[in-house]
Amino acid sequence: MFTGIVEEMGTVRHVGLTKSGSRLEIACSRVLDRLSVGDSVNVAGACLTVIDRDDRGFASDIAQEIIARTTLGTLLRGSRVNLERAATPETALGGHLVQGHVDGTTKLVARRSEGEGARLRFALPKTTARYIVMKGFITIDGVSLTIAGLGKTYFEVALNPHAAERTTLGALGVGETVDIEVDIVAKYVERLLRKS
Numbered sequence: 001m002f003t004g005i006v007e008e009m010g011t012v013r014h015v016g017l018t019k020s021g022s023r024l025e026i027a028c029s030r031v032l033d034r035l036s037v038g039d040s041v042n043v044a045g046a047c048l049t050v051i052d053r054d055d056r057g058f059a060s061d062i063a064q065e066i067i068a069r070t071t072l073g074t075l076l077r078g079s080r081v082n083l084e085r086a087a088t089p090e091t092a093l094g095g096h097l098v099q100g101h102v103d104g105t106t107k108l109v110a111r112r113s114e115g116e117g118a119r120l121r122f123a124l125p126k127t128t129a130r131y132i133v134m135k136g137f138i139t140i141d142g143v144s145l146t147i148a149g150l151g152k153t154y155f156e157v158a159l160n161p162h163a164a165e166r167t168t169l170g171a172l173g174v175g176e177t178v179d180i181e182v183d184i185v186a187k188y189v190e191r192l193l194r195k196s
Contacts, residue, residue, distance in 0.1 A: 001086060001098070001099065001100075002047070002084050002086060002095075002099070003084070003091060003092075003093055003095040003096065003097070003144060004098040004137075004142065004143055004144020004145075005084065005092075005094045005144060006083065006084055006142060006143055006163075006166060007030050007031050007083055007084050007085060008166075009081065009082060009083065009166070009167065010026040010027060010028035010031070010043075010080070010081050010083045011027045012024060012025070012077055012078060012081065013025045013026065013057060013077065014077060015075060018061060020063055020064065021061060021062045021064045021066070022067065022073070023059055023062070024043070024059065024060050024061075024062055025057060025058070025059045026043065026059075026081060026083070027057040028058070028083055031083045031084070032057070032058070034085065035053060035058060035085060036050065036053070037050050037051060037052060038050065039085070039086060040100070041058070041083060041084070041085055041086070042083065042084040042085075042086075042098070042100045042142045043060065043072070043082075044070070044072060044082055044141045044179055045070065045082070045140070045141050045142040045143075045179035045180070046062075046070050046100055046101075046102050046142075046179060047099065047100025047101065048060035048061075048100075049061070069102050069104065071105055071177050071178065071179050072179075080168050080171075081141075081142075082141050082142040082143060082167050082168050094144075095137075096137040096139075096144050096183065097183075098139050098142075098144060098181060099181065099184055100142075101181060102179045102180065102181055103128050103180055103182050104125050104179075104180060105178065105180065106122045106123045106124075106125050106177070106178060107122065107123050107176065107177050108120055108121070108122055108172055108174050108175065108176050109121050109123050109175075110174060111172070111173075114158065115161070116161035116164065117160045117161045117164050118159045118164055118170075119148070119149075119156055119157075119158055120156060120157050120158075120159055120169065120172070121149070121155075121156045122154060122156070122157075123154060124150075124152070124153055124154050124155050125180070130190070132150065133147060133150070133186070134147055135147060135148075136183055136186070137183040138155070138157065138180060138181070138182060138183065139180065139182075140179070141167070141178045141179055142167075142179075143163060143169055145157040145158075145159070146158070
């Protein structure tokens with residue numbers, strides 16, 4: 001479980017093929033503190049398991065299922081990724097409850113500066129549209145955000161200056177693809193109502 005509060009941006013230092021998918025090696029520093037082999041780490045919105053680590057970063061294997069549902073399969077050496085360690089009972093819940101189970105991808109269709117922040121407009125995916133509501137939570141590339149605008153074909157988020165500076169969303173360009181995870185609470189409510 002995560003909170004969607006990015007701790008640092010890491011840099012992909014190597015991507016290699018494996019029999020079951022690929023292996024991703026990420027250079028980082030801050031998240032290495034209390035990160036051990038077997039731990040979960042959120043990489044660009046996807047929960048991965050640390051299979052190796054050194055004093056410069058860590059490695060994770062990516063299964064074909066994750067490659068098919070996320071943007072992780074498109075990462076190259078030098079790509080920047082948002083990173084967050086798994087939450088503990090002492091972790092402040094500054095964002096919202098994030099599983100790291102990506103629901104799908106979407107594209108940035110417009111970007112407008114708002115002071116030192118920005119307003120980002122994304123295409124509204126048909127498969128997850130029913131879970132996206134005004135002022136509700138959404139996770140984009142591992143970043144917990146609030147829905148600030150909603151139309152028939154799009155949703156918008158407001159990116160504050162801190163998030164613009166400390167996450168990959170600050171440099172995200174129109175046409176680029178991101179991973180999204182909708183609020184888990186909405187999915188449970190839907191499931192419970194369907195059983196009634």
